[in-house]
Amino acid sequence: MSSPTSPPISLLWASPEDSKAIAALHAKLFPTAWDSDAIQALIEHPASLALIAARPGREIVGFIIAQIAADEAEILTVGVAPESQRHGVGRQLVDGVARAAARSDARRLFLDVAAGNAPARALYTACGFAEIGQRKAYYTLPGGARDDALQLARDLKPA
Ligand SMILES: CC(C)(COP(=O)(O)OP(=O)(O)OC[C@H]1O[C@@H](n2cnc3c(N)ncnc32)[C@H](O)[C@@H]1OP(=O)(O)O)[C@@H](O)C(=O)NCCC(=O)NCCS
16 A cells, blocks of 8 residues: 555556666566566567556556466566565556466466565465475575475466
């Protein structure tokens, strides 16, 4: 929920011109940054669904990128600027991509999340995902420790 003084946030399709701003935000949020060329290639991929959460003036405060293959979709990355977290933006992004994937005839939405990423796990639980598998010691954390990847999935309602 935004405060009465904060400008409204809109959910918009990401465009290739947003790649630099998305890459800058991604670098703030993840230990392994994706460069803007990689993000642009994902946005331009015909099977991609990429959304931004933006304030007026296209100030990007969140992003999500998913890909569709046949009747399955996968969230590749999602992030919300630290100062905009816990205001429902992450949930809007996940629900927005779920609706878009359902309209593209996807029946199930998948993702991987680090077992130690409590905020992301809480978001996905709130968005209706359930655990379907694990990859042991899949992620290398800063400092070299390992973390498991949890594979989550949620059914999509036909659009
Ligand atoms: C995970 C992330 C995208 C959540 O974004 P957000 O905008 O803060 O999430 P929301 O405000 O929409 O939260 C929706 C629900 O998720 C849960 N949740 C989200 N963040 C949480 C936290 N830090 N602690 C506990 N629950 C949390 C809550 O149930 C919340 O509902 P509530 O606020 O009504 O209690 C954000 O923390 C982030 O960008 N993290 C860094 C990048 C990252 O880890 N991405 C995911 C990779 S798999």
